[in-house]
Amino acid sequence: MCGIFGFVNNNPINLPKRSLKKELDRLFVLAQSRGKEAAGLALNNKQNIAIYKAPLPAKQLIKLKSYQNFIDEQLKKTINSALGQARLATHGFQAKNDNNQPTISQNFVAVHNGIITNHQELWSKNHKKNCPESDTQVLLDYLQKTFNKNNDFIFSLQNLYQNIEGSASLIIANNFNQEICISTNTGSLYWMNMPDLGAYFFASESWMLKNFIKKVYPNHNSKKIKIKQLKPQKAIIFTENKKKKRIINLNKKVKNPKQQIKNKVEISRKIIDSSPNDIPMDHRLNNLYSINNDFKKIKKHHFPTEKIKKIHRCSRCILPSTTPFISFDKNGVCNYCHDHKKISYKGIKELRKIVAPFRKKNGQADCLIAFSGGRDSSYGLHFLKKELGMNPIAYTYDWGMVTDIARRNQARIVSKLGVEHIIISADITQKRQHIQEHIKAWLKKPELGMVPLFMEGDKQCEFYADQLMKKYDLELMFFCRGNEFEKEEFKAGHCGIRDADPDGVIHHLSLKNKIRIAAYYLSQYIKNPAYINISLLDTMLAFFATYIQKHQYLFLWHYVPWNEQQIIKTLKNEYNWESSDETLSTWRTDDGSSAFYNYIYYTVQGFTENDSFRSRQIREKLIDRSTALELVNEENAPRYKALKWYFDQVGLDGHKVLTQVDRISKFY
Numbered sequence: 001m002c003g004i005f006g007f008v009n010n011n012p013i014n015l016p017k018r019s020l021k022k023e024l025d026r027l028f029v030l031a032q033s034r035g036k037e038a039a040g041l042a043l044n045n046k047q048n049i050a051i052y053k054a055p056l057p058a059k060q061l062i063k064l065k066s067y068q069n070f071i072d073e074q075l076k077k078t079i080n081s082a083l084g085q086a087r088l089a090t091h092g093f094q095a096k097n098d099n100n101q102p103t104i105s106q107n108f109v110a111v112h113n114g115i116i117t118n119h120q121e122l123w124s125k126n127h128k129k130n131c132p133e134s135d136t137q138v139l140l141d142y143l144q145k146t147f148n149k150n151n152d153f154i155f156s157l158q159n160l161y162q163n164i165e166g167s168a169s170l171i172i173a174n175n176f177n178q179e180i181c182i183s184t185n186t187g188s189l190y191w192m193n194m195p196d197l198g199a200y201f202f203a204s205e206s207w208m209l210k211n212f213i214k215k216v217y218p219n220h221n222s223k224k225i226k227i228k229q230l231k232p233q234k235a236i237i238f239t240e241n242k243k244k245k246r247i248i249n250l251n252k253k254v255k256n257p258k259q260q261i262k263n264k265v266e267i268s269r270k271i272i273d274s275s276p277n278d279i280p281m282d283h284r285l286n287n288l289y290s291i292n293n294d295f296k297k298i299k300k301h302h303f304p305t306e307k308i309k310k311i312h313r314c315s316r317c318i319l320p321s322t323t324p325f326i327s328f329d330k331n332g333v334c335n336y337c338h339d340h341k342k343i344s345y346k347g348i349k350e351l352r353k354i355v356a357p358f359r360k361k362n363g364q365a366d367c368l369i370a371f372s373g374g375r376d377s378s379y380g381l382h383f384l385k386k387e388l389g390m391n392p393i394a395y396t397y398d399w400g401m402v403t404d405i406a407r408r409n410q411a412r413i414v415s416k417l418g419v420e421h422i423i424i425s426a427d428i429t430q431k432r433q434h435i436q437e438h439i440k441a442w443l444k445k446p447e448l449g450m451v452p453l454f455m456e457g458d459k460q461c462e463f464y465a466d467q468l469m470k471k472y473d474l475e476l477m478f479f480c481r482g483n484e485f486e487k488e489e490f491k492a493g494h495c496g497i498r499d500a501d502p503d504g505v506i507h508h509l510s511l512k513n514k515i516r517i518a519a520y521y522l523s524q525y526i527k528n529p530a531y532i533n534i535s536l537l538d539t540m541l542a543f544f545a546t547y548i549q550k551h552q553y554l555f556l557w558h559y560v561p562w563n564e565q566q567i568i569k570t571l572k573n574e575y576n577w578e579s580s581d582e583t584l585s586t587w588r589t590d591d592g593s594s595a596f597y598n599y600i601y602y603t604v605q606g607f608t609e610n611d612s613f614r615s616r617q618i619r620e621k622l623i624d625r626s627t628a629l630e631l632v633n634e635e636n637a638p639r640y641k642a643l644k645w646y647f648d649q650v651g652l653d654g655h656k657v658l659t660q661v662d663r664i665s666k667f668y
Helices: 017-034 065-074 119-124 135-150 153-161 206-216 283-288 305-309 335-339 348-358 375-387 404-417 428-444 448-458 461-471 489-493 511-527 536-548 564-575 594-605 609-619 625-635 640-650 654-662
Strands: 003-009 038-044 048-054 081-087 108-113 169-174 179-184 190-194 199-203 227-229 234-239 245-249 270-273 367-370 392-398 421-425 477-479
Touching (some): 017 206, 017 421, 081 108, 108 135, 119 135, 135 153, 153 234, 190 206, 335 609, 375 404, 392 461, 421 461, 428 448, 428 640, 448 511, 448 594, 461 477, 489 609, 511 536, 594 609, 640 654
Parallel strands (some): 048 270, 367 477, 392 421
Antiparallel strands (some): 003 199, 038 081, 190 199, 234 245
C-alpha cells in the first residue's frame, strides 16, 4: 500500500543532470501521498543497478546530503531506467532498512504496492527457515526461485501472480535481460509514452503522471500524451534502449517449460546497495516506538463485571440506565424504544436509477467508494461491482489506525474484483503522536464526551475524497454509511446532544447541534488546557471536514437493507474475508482504536456501542432480548491483543493508562 514510480529511457543519451534529478524528485514527492514512512530508489545503467533507501519520508530523503551525493555519482553515467517507492509500512517495521524498498534478489530489483496475505505459505514452499517480515522479499524470492528452475521470466511472473493471494502492483528491473516490467492484479498502475524524450514513465495513479508533466515539463504538449491504465492481470515488459514492448496476460494458463531457455544476454549488471547504514531513524519514531507493552500486564485489567450486571436495563431492549437522556415507563420500557420508527430503505431499484447515468461501458472508472476494509465497506465494494455493474475506484485514508486485518481484507477484495485501490496516507507517525497527546490530556480530566477526540485523525477522509473526485473527474461518491443500526447517540449524548447522526450520518447533524457540540468542545479545552497541544490544528481541520464542509455523497445503507448474516457469508465465501481471533464480532475489525474506547465506555458507563447496536436489532425484531444479552456479553469483553497493538502504536504504557481508566468514577 505504497506509491511506486519509474521510467525507462529508450533513447540512451546523457540527460542533463539537473533535468533528470528534477524528474526523480518530483516523482518522489508525488508518490509520497501514498506513504510517508520510508522511501527508496534504484537507478540502472549498463553496468549496475544502484540502490538507495532510508526510513524517512521522500521529501526528507531527497534533501539528505548522502542521497544527493548518491544521485551525483550515478548521474555521471547514462541512466537507462529507474524505479522508486514511497512506503506505507505494512509487513515489516521501517526502522529495519531491509524491510524497505527497492527489494533485491539475485537477478531482480523490485518495488511493490499492495499486500500479500499468503506470503508465509509462499515462503514455506522453498524454505524451512522463518519467513521474512517483508512480503515483498517473499514475492521476489518466489519469483527468483522459479526463474532459477526454468530461466523464463514471463513464465516465472505468471506463475507468481497465479499463486499469490492479495494485491500486487510491481515494477521489476531484470538485471540479466536489462528489462523493466510493470505488472498489476488490481489496475493500480499507470504508464505513458513521451516520445519527444524517448522515455516511458509509470506511477501508481494517473494524476501523478499528469502533475509530473505539468510541473516538470510545463511547455510540453500534454494533450498529445495518453496516460494509460495497466489493466488488472496485465504486465508490460520494456526493453531498455529499445522502443519495443511486450504485453503479457498474467492469468493465462501456463505450463512449466520442458527445457531451460538459454538467455541470449551474456552480461548481467551488478546490484549495488548504496543505502547508508548510519541514517538515524526519525526522532519521532524513536520516541513513539520506545514502548513495547507487556502483554501480561495489560491482560491483568478486568471489568467490574458483577457491578455492571446489576445496572438496570430496559425491559424491551438492553440499554442501561447509564445511557444519556434515557427514561423508563412503568413497565420498564425506555424512551428509545417508544421513539423508535421502523427503518425504511429507499430500495435497490431506486439506487439503480440513480447510478445508471454515471455507469461507463468502456471500463473506465465511474465512481469512488470509501473503503476501510471493514464489513460494511467491503460488502459495499462487492455490491457496487457485482450487483450494480459499476467500475469503482476504492479509496482508503490511512491515518495510522487502519488495522492489519483491514489491510489484508482490502488486498483480498481489490485483487479478486480487479479494482484500482488508492491510498492516501497521512503522516502516520504524527497522527499517532496526536492520539498520544489526546489520551494524556484526557486522563487529566476524563469526560466521556471527549473520547471521540481520540478518533479525530480519520475525519479528513472526506476532505481527501472530495479532492480525488476532482482529480479523477468523477461525480459519484459512495460511503457505506447510513446504517441506522450503527447510530451511537450516547457518544454525543455525553456532550449534551440528542440525535447526533440523523439517518446514521454524522454530517447530517443540525446547525443547532453543530453549534452545541462546538461549544462543548470549547468548554472542555478551557477546563483542560492540556488539549491545547500539537494536535490542535488537526482537530480543527477534522471539525471542519465533519461539520462545516459540504459533501455530496450516496450512502449505501439508505438504499440497501443491512443484513448481517448475508454480508458476512458473502465476504467469507467469496473473498476469504478475515475477522479478529479475539472476538466473534465482525464490527470494527478495521479500526485499531475501538478496543480502547470501548474499554473506557464499558468500564465507566457499563455498556458500549455494541449494546446500542443490538438494541436496535431488537426493536427491528431481528433478534430477541436474551440473544442480544448473550452477544454483548461476548462482544464487550476486553480485546487484549488489540489493546497491546494500540498502545504500542501510540507509544503509551498501556498498563498505566488502563490503571488510570479503572480508577475513574463509575456511572453505576
